Amino acid sequence: MTETTPQRRPRHKRPPTIHDVAAHAGVSRGTVSRVLQGGHNVSPASQEAVNAAIRKLGYVVNRAARSLVTQRAGSVAFLLSETQDRFFADPNFTTLLRGCTQALAEHDIPLVLITAGTEAERRRITPFLSGHHVDGVLLISSHRGSPMVEHLRRAELPFVCCGKPLGQRGKVSYVAADDHEGAKDMVRYMLESGRRRVATIAGPQDSPGGVERLAGYREVLAEHGLAPDDRLVAIGDYSWASGESCMHELLTRAPDLDAVFVASDLMAGGALAAIERTGRSVPGDIAVGGFDDSPVASTARPPLTTMRQPWDRISETMVRQLLAQIDGEGPATVILPTELVVRESS
Amino acid sequence: MTETTPQRRPRHKRPPTIHDVAAHAGVSRGTVSRVLQGGHNVSPASQEAVNAAIRKLGYVVNRAARSLVTQRAGSVAFLLSETQDRFFADPNFTTLLRGCTQALAEHDIPLVLITAGTEAERRRITPFLSGHHVDGVLLISSHRGSPMVEHLRRAELPFVCCGKPLGQRGKVSYVAADDHEGAKDMVRYMLESGRRRVATIAGPQDSPGGVERLAGYREVLAEHGLAPDDRLVAIGDYSWASGESCMHELLTRAPDLDAVFVASDLMAGGALAAIERTGRSVPGDIAVGGFDDSPVASTARPPLTTMRQPWDRISETMVRQLLAQIDGEGPATVILPTELVVRESS
DNA sequence: CTGAAAGCGCTTACAG
DNA sequence: CTGAAAGCGCTTACAG
Incomplete structure (x- = not known):
């Protein structure tokens, strides 16, 4: 890169890139990238140098650049196919959202919250989904024949439902309590x-x-x-x-x-x-x-x-299933047991 | 592009790009992009042709590619600086989340849900934030001296708080009920x-x-x-x-x-x-x-x-303020009136 | 109003 | 194990 070309923003204001890391570590950008991918086929010495440079510079990968080449968004949607009122009034949904956020965080995958309760909303999110701005969808819907299932199939987007989706033909992944x-x-x-x-x-x-x-x-x-x-x-x-x-x-x-x-x-x-x-x-x-x-x-x-209802297990399982499907695995059904909690009313 | 170069994936399986739209419309990719940006400096005829091609091909912009060049993530975080238990038990937070999702949807901006209740979680999300994987943050925290405020400042990420952040020095944007x-x-x-x-x-x-x-x-x-x-x-x-x-x-x-x-x-x-x-x-x-x-x-x-509490107005205002800040505007404080609702208990 | 071209920051065969 | 290079799909000065 010739230094005569003016940068769009002054270099010192821009976050470091693999280019900077490579220069610092005295290796090529390819090697830096390999370290980022897990360090296969990289000598311990290079590995060490790269990691040191990363720490030193405070390097953070640019997800947009990575997405562009891997063709993966790196995020997952939590999609509410319910009117918002309905959803947000129901404590179960909140519990589920919390569990899924947690489970995804452990995989370092951001959760994008999307609502699609009305036809207008569904129209608005269609480009988002079919543009693969997320890699997969956790579909929350409790109604027979949710139109989202068809949408998602057409978009060829992996998805797993919470609860058995009624009135659907063909294989659909879902996780449900018994x-x-x-x-x-x-x-x-x-x-x-x-x-x-x-x-x-x-x-x-x-x-x-x-x-x-x-x-x-x-x-x-x-x-x-x-x-x-x-x-x-x-x-x-x-x-x-x-x-x-x-x-x-x-x-x-x-x-x-x-x-x-x-x-x-x-x-x-x-x-x-x-x-x-x-x-x-x-x-x-x-x-x-x-x-x-x-x-x-x-x-x-x-x-x-x-x-x-085993909400923690449900959300963990949904996430695990979804990630598996994103990696090419086929659909599956998981039924989890419930547990009697005796208090005073009965 | 020489057609002798093999595609990584067969073209027919890949979603259309501006290249395809340009070819279809008989214009350059630059022109397609200009139409995407609002159609300034584009002749009505070209505009028409491009839009027709977009519809025909079902073109959807690739956000990763756009982000890479614009240096904008195109999404915003809803950040809970609370233990998850606390948050998800409180109906106010849920109401707020709902309002913010809605308000952002109107701007076509995805909401990324992030929790940072513990020190471990905060460490995990730091790279995400300092890597500018979101353009700004809606910060939800009700405790004095939330460490997130400092984090966000250091990351130079625009943010607006829900409620006045106590124990902070310097200007902080916030929206609160009176x-x-x-x-x-x-x-x-x-x-x-x-x-x-x-x-x-x-x-x-x-x-x-x-x-x-x-x-x-x-x-x-x-x-x-x-x-x-x-x-x-x-x-x-x-x-x-x-x-x-x-x-x-x-x-x-x-x-x-x-x-x-x-x-x-x-x-x-x-x-x-x-x-x-x-x-x-x-x-x-x-x-x-x-x-x-x-x-x-x-x-x-x-x-x-x-x-x-005027939650709808609070969330709308937070979103508006945040978007304004992302566009370079300075911080602001907004206080919204509450309203007495008389039922039976008093 | 328009096209050609550079460049955003990565990953990944490819050739060594 | 490593580097050079192509390419992911956009945007945006630049020159006309």
Whole structure:
């Protein structure tokens, strides 16, 4: 490089490049790059010299330059295919976001947060995705037939879903808690502690948790020789308010119920409020079991007995799966067990 | 480009570049780039041809290549200088994250989520920041003397804080709600509705909200000729549990109190539980006022009267300020008014 | 208004 | 094990 060519910015203001490191270490830029890539085929002496120069100069790789040649963005998206309201109100999503951020940080991969709850938003992010501005996507969506799955396939972008994506054909990677077994464990626990009229507030029937947890509930009742009774079943939308109104409904239809399995802690919170208003006690008159073990479970009055979802393992596994897929591996499904957490409500 | 040189990947599998667009439109790559930059100094005819080619080919700009030459990352970080637990438990942070994501999306700028709650995490992200892998930082931290401020300054990275950063010298951009006036409005409201023994549960005294809201409380009491009384003041840490224990403490020290201004809704939730346990009623015996208008405010029993923080405006303003700084503008301070939301607890 | 050309900072065959 | 060189896909003075 001839020093007669003026730099765009004065050199001393620009961060050091491999060129500077190479000059300092007395090697070529290629060698510096090899050290950066893990030091294969580099003599210990060169390696040493390069590392010293890197420390000395405070060199940090320019990700844009690297991306340009490797054709990899070096980042991953956390994509919310939900209306923002819905997402940010649900403590589970927050827990998941936290877990994924953490898991990715361990791989030094930045997480890009993207929302795509509306058609307009989806249009806006399409170029971003199909331009491969991220290497892969952690897809968070709880609704049947999310349009994002098709988008991502077309963009040939690796992705893994949180929870089984309903209404999709073909192989889709996903990681999920064992909703079915979890529900069974909870309802069994209630029956075994002497309850006889167990109702349920299920989640939306276009979400996997909504369907699976309800199925588990029904199975255990049948196992115990109890006849199915539609008066004992209400369908909510995972919100606090829906838990409240569903509980009200159940109590009207089946005033003799002595337990209720609620498919989310948030709805269980609403159910508790509805029960309290009728003057009944929990767990004295009615046992209440939640699902999630979200923060509201322990602050609820009384504290909720609930099924813990293994969020840490879910997020770690999602990240691991995604990175594997980015490296060319095929899709996979992982189901993780839930755990009964006994507090006071049941 | 001689076609004898083999491509690394077959051309048909690679996304189109400006080269392809240029060929299609019958212009040079420079012209294509000019159209991409807004179309200045480009004839309408060329403009038209280029746009048609872009649509036809489904061209999407390669951000890495652009970054490399413009020396801009094209993304912004949302940096949590808090332990993750703390952050993700607080609904305010979530609301803020949501607002910032939205505001940035409108500028087509990806948000990179980064946590730096521990020293180890801070070390890990330092190269990322000093390598300018983002153009600026939205800094979320509520503690005095956050080390991140110094880090960011040294990295010469534009940043704007959420809330006044305590214990910092020199100019720092920040956007905050008017904690002081907000607290005064709430306490005035309580006094004007006939309360005489107004207590407070303040936030941590190393956070701006903790300090300012307590100061506002004291001022209004003085305004009304009421003598300061330390038995009426407790200091919490914004958590539900601390609200509960602080309330218990206040009730022990000053059983005759008839109102309490709590510096966060989460703490107010805990306070309600503590009050309920003593058999007192809200607002009959004790009026409770919160701060934030977070989701818990409306689900609390009874629903909380609170001061609404203008989160949407805060996030929009933070983003606007940050983008301005990235474009070379100087630092600024913005204080936004809060609003009294009357529900049932006071 | 336009094209040719340099250059952003890396990685990676290639030839030794 | 190492260096020289090509190339990743853009932007932007520069000269017309």
